[in-house]
Amino acid sequence: MTKVVNYISEAFEELKSNVSWPAWEEVQKLTIVVAIFSVIFALATWGVDTLFAKSIGGFFNWIKS
Template sequence: MTKFVNYISEAFHELKANVTWPEWSEVQRLTIIVAVFSVIFALFTYGVDQLFVKALEGFFNIIK
């Protein structure tokens, strides 16, 4: 158990002392970029899915 506590303590020390954290404005800007691209990717995926649905419906209507 002491190894685990020591590991957690060292991890927090590492985060405080050795990690360079970005500025808050950069974090906000990058978060907005990730959110926008996530929405765009989700819409693209939805569009491709709908395209395949229509294609399969057409295919099965032809062979019916």
């Protein structure tokens, strides 16, 4: 158990001293970019899914007829 506590303590120390964190303004800008990209990607996925669902539905209706 001492090894785990030591590992976590060293990890936090490294995060404080050796990691260069971005400025808050940059974090906000990049968060907005990620949010916009996520919405666009979700809409694109929904559109492709709808297109394939209609295509497959039409194909099976054509076969059934």
